Amino acid sequence: xxxxxxxxxxxxxxxxxxxxxxxxxxxxxxxxxxxxxxxxxxxxxxxxxxxxxxxxxxxxxxxxxxxxxxxxxxxxxxxxxxxxxxxxxxxxxxxxxxxxxxxxxxxxxxxxxxxxxxxxxxxxxxxxxxxxxxxxxxxxxxxxxxxxxxxxxxxxxxxxxxxxxxxxxxxxxxxxxxxxxxxxxxxxxxxxxxxxxxxxxxxxxxxxxxxxxxxxxxxxxxxxxxxxxxxxxxxxxxxxxxxxxxxxxxxxxxxxxxxxxxxxxxxxxxxxxxxxxxxxxxxxxxxxxxxxxxxxxxxxxxxxxxxxxxxxxxxxxxxxxxxxxxxxxxxxxxxxxxxxxxxxxxxxxxxxxxxxxxxxxxxxxxxxxxxxxxxxxxxxxxxxxxxxxxxxxxxxxxxxxxxxxxxxxxxxxxxxxxxxxxxxxxxxxxxxxxxxxxxxxxxx
Amino acid sequence: xxxxxxxxxxxxxxxxxxxxxxxxxxxxxxxxxxxxxxxxxxxxxxxxxxxxxxxxxxxxxxxxxxxxxxxxxxxxxxxxxxxxxxxxxxxxxxxxxxxxxxxxxxxxxxxxxxxxxxxxxxxxxxxxxxxxxxxxxxxxxxxxxxxxxxxxxxxxxxxxxxxxxxxxxxxxxxxxxxxxxxxxxxxxxxxxxxxxxxxxxxxxxxxxxxxxxxxxxxxxxxxxxxxxxxxxxxxxxxxxxxxxxxxxxxxxxxxxxxxxxxxxxxxxxxxxxxxxxxxxxxxxxxxxxxxxxxxxxxxxxxxxxxxxxxxxxxxxxxxxxxxxxxxxxxxxxxxxxxxxxxxxxxxxxxx
Numbered sequence: 001x002x003x004x005x006x007x008x009x010x011x012x013x014x015x016x017x018x019x020x021x022x023x024x025x026x027x028x029x030x031x032x033x034x035x036x037x038x039x040x041x042x043x044x045x046x047x048x049x050x051x052x053x054x055x056x057x058x059x060x061x062x063x064x065x066x067x068x069x070x071x072x073x074x075x076x077x078x079x080x081x082x083x084x085x086x087x088x089x090x091x092x093x094x095x096x097x098x099x100x101x102x103x104x105x106x107x108x109x110x111x112x113x114x115x116x117x118x119x120x121x122x123x124x125x126x127x128x129x130x131x132x133x134x135x136x137x138x139x140x141x142x143x144x145x146x147x148x149x150x151x152x153x154x155x156x157x158x159x160x161x162x163x164x165x166x167x168x169x170x171x172x173x174x175x176x177x178x179x180x181x182x183x184x185x186x187x188x189x190x191x192x193x194x195x196x197x198x199x200x201x202x203x204x205x206x207x208x209x210x211x212x213x214x215x216x217x218x219x220x221x222x223x224x225x226x227x228x229x230x231x232x233x234x235x236x237x238x239x240x241x242x243x244x245x246x247x248x249x250x251x252x253x254x255x256x257x258x259x260x261x262x263x264x265x266x267x268x269x270x271x272x273x274x275x276x277x278x279x280x281x282x283x284x285x286x287x288x289x290x291x292x293x294x295x296x297x298x299x300x301x302x303x304x305x306x307x308x309x310x311x312x313x314x315x316x317x318x319x320x321x322x323x324x325x326x327x328x329x330x331x332x333x334x335x336x337x338x339x340x341x342x343x344x345x346x347x348x349x350x351x352x353x354x355x356x357x358x359x360x361x362x363x364x365x366x367x368x369x370x371x372x373x374x375x376x377x378x379x380x381x382x383x384x385x386x387x388x389x390x391x392x393x394x395x396x397x398x399x400x401x402x403x404x405x406x407x408x409x410x411x412x413x414x415x416x417x418x419x420x421x422x423x424x425x426x427x428x429x430x431x432x433x434x435x436x437x438x439x440x441x442x443x444x
Numbered sequence: 445x446x447x448x449x450x451x452x453x454x455x456x457x458x459x460x461x462x463x464x465x466x467x468x469x470x471x472x473x474x475x476x477x478x479x480x481x482x483x484x485x486x487x488x489x490x491x492x493x494x495x496x497x498x499x500x501x502x503x504x505x506x507x508x509x510x511x512x513x514x515x516x517x518x519x520x521x522x523x524x525x526x527x528x529x530x531x532x533x534x535x536x537x538x539x540x541x542x543x544x545x546x547x548x549x550x551x552x553x554x555x556x557x558x559x560x561x562x563x564x565x566x567x568x569x570x571x572x573x574x575x576x577x578x579x580x581x582x583x584x585x586x587x588x589x590x591x592x593x594x595x596x597x598x599x600x601x602x603x604x605x606x607x608x609x610x611x612x613x614x615x616x617x618x619x620x621x622x623x624x625x626x627x628x629x630x631x632x633x634x635x636x637x638x639x640x641x642x643x644x645x646x647x648x649x650x651x652x653x654x655x656x657x658x659x660x661x662x663x664x665x666x667x668x669x670x671x672x673x674x675x676x677x678x679x680x681x682x683x684x685x686x687x688x689x690x691x692x693x694x695x696x697x698x699x700x701x702x703x704x705x706x707x708x709x710x711x712x713x714x715x716x717x718x719x720x721x722x723x724x725x726x727x728x729x730x731x732x733x734x735x736x737x738x739x740x741x742x743x744x745x746x747x748x749x750x751x752x753x754x755x756x757x758x759x760x761x762x763x764x765x766x767x768x769x770x771x772x773x774x775x776x777x778x779x780x781x782x783x784x785x786x787x788x789x790x791x792x793x794x795x
Binding site: 067243334 | 703
């Protein structure tokens with residue numbers, strides 16, 4: 001059985017195929033039908049929020065993250081399938097560098113011969129009424145490269161290359177005649193038939209049965225070696241990324257929070273998010289148990305990302321400077337009430353009043369009313385007493401009773417940028433250990 | 445993992461030789477083909493196997509949720525009562541109260557026009573008529589609290605919740621009736637890895653809070669290893685191996701279990717392995733052991749005689765000639781033991 005080719009990791013030339021600089025892709029929620037759908041009247045979703053990295057010729061770079069992390073949007077931006085809001089996507093093509101971010105559609109059409117994509121769902125990627133020969137040969141026809149016998153010959157060649165052999169057996173079949181794995185092979189054949197430089201593979205195995213996943217990855221490694229491809233492998237599955245990638249970029253809410261050589265990141269993950277992802281993967285190891293110290297909650301709304309470090313509300317290692325704010329107080333109170341009986345909740349809920357005003361991100365949050373201020377203050381002290389180690393409290397500057405209720409004022413936060421630390425780059429206040437804490441993108 | 449059972453308490457569910465088949469133009473599809481197992485109170489049994497092995501059909505069959513046209517046979521006892529002889533109406537009365545189900549896609553199971561509070565009140569009104577509104581709310585808030593959903597969200601609509609919260613809601617809706625047996629069919633497939641781990645932890649802790657027995661259907665062996673007491677491995681409608689999850693994972697007795705474990709890509713994967721071929725067509729499955737055409741250990745006997753399920757000294761039960769021989773339970777003849785010449789499988793004959 002083949003193992004991961006060690007050669008690729010070491011023989012990678014340092015020349016870059018892509019240089020991505022400060023890339024931002026924002027989706028506008030103002031006006032339009034989206035705004036109505038979401039019941040909002042203003043805002044932007046920062047799908048990709050200031051990402052810079054280099055893609056080296058011949059490497060496999062993994063973009064890893066949960067849904068909503070921006071990994072798919074970033075992958076599409078590399079191919080010019082989404083228009084960046086700002087930043088550069090420099091592609092070092094054979095005929096000189098091109099900025100995909102500013103290329104015209106006409107230029108992009110020409111580049112599609114070199115830049116290809118494989119999607120997650122092979123059922124959706126293949127036209128159900130097109131036979132495999134037509135589907136796989138389509139790119140050759142569109143780009144006017146081959147027709148007739150030559151086209152057929154090249155399709156057969158591509159099919160055999162992806163293991164659909166003998167090709168005659170598959171050429172007249174329709175997608176519905178093929179299994180999931182076979183369909184993904186046909187999709188790969190179509191992607192490589194033009195001899196591309198780059199293949200962006202978006203979750204290529206996650207819809208497949210586990211007994212086939214390894215086979216498709218093996219096929220992709222073979223294609224890469226034969227055709228000299230560069231891969232961007234988009235996935236939420238760290239286990240396959242560990243096996244498949246030379247380098248990985250861990251993404252969270254539109255940003256890269258950690259990037260570096262796969263071996264380094266898996267051997268000693270630095271960002272608390274990376275650590276959490278690694279701890280959460282269910283392993284078929286009889287000695288392992290369900291992890292207990294999981295980050296709470298889920299990936300937040302990208303239209304209103306948390307202040308400070310975007311991961312701080314879920315972070316098990318959060319400290320005072322991580323950017324605590326009003327919405328964190330709401331979560332804290334709600335969690336408190338899941339531990340109280342309904343009668344206590346009713347009493348305390350009335351005291352505190354509506355939590356909706358905490359939903360607007362702010363460094364100061366007011367609870368209760370002038371007359372209930374003292375009681376609310378006591379309640380907060382009691383909650384704090386129940387779990388003094390809760391990191392939110394370290395981020396509280398002061399709690400003051402006023403005429404409108406109790407004001408909780410938070411300390412200024414830090415939004416850490418990617419920094420070098422022991423062979424990887426990581427965006428966390430704790431790294432590198434030697435650096436003194438300085439605001440990188442202060443949010444006051 | 446220890447199971448909080450006493451010696452005297454019998455199984456909650458006992459399935460014996462359960463069969464499910466559908467009629468098609470080409471003949472009957474034997475989706476579940478003679479399945480026997482029991483489930484003790486508070487126990488979590490993981491059901492694994494490739495797609496098309498009959499896992500979901502079995503899970504739905506246990507709750508009487510098969511589509512019209514499917515036939516079911518065998519014995520299926522819930523607390524000593526045979527469910528297969530009950531009328532549709534009697535079975536419907538037991539669903540929800542005694543038998544619960546957690547589905548894969550929570551959003552499709554919640555009514556977008558109903559508040560969460562209304563979902564709970566409707567469920568309780570239907571299955572436990574006579575409860576006061578205050579009592580219904582108390583029950584609902586109590587179970588929501590245990591699932592980590594704050595009472596402030598009780599009057600929200602389904603779309604106001606995230607994916608993981610919706611799955612917690614589904615679990616809460618199933619548990620508010622305190623069923624003794626719940627089938628969870630791929631409950632975390634649509635979720636992200638961190639949220640998946642949260643849900644697995646909730647399911648794992650269910651028995652402590654609700655004493656519920658759980659059949660957890662999943663294709664993810666890692667989930668079984670972490671959350672289940674026992675595991676049943678299904679292939680082509682049969683349970684080919686069943687036993688203590690740790691035991692089965694550390695020393696698999698059936699080659700299918702072993703190959704399934706080897707083909708799983710995990711953090712410790714250093715080389716790629718896979719099972720050649722695909723699960724068989726269940727209209728005309730291979731004779732004798734149904735796994736023999738894909739089995740790396742196949743012998744002559746495997747293609748000619750069906751291996752009966754056998755209790756092995758290690759504690760698990762498996763149906764495999766090689767496992768019986770290895771454990772010295774039988775002696776095969778020289779002829780029977782001869783390796784089977786395997787039909788060349790094309791690279792692309794796969795699932």
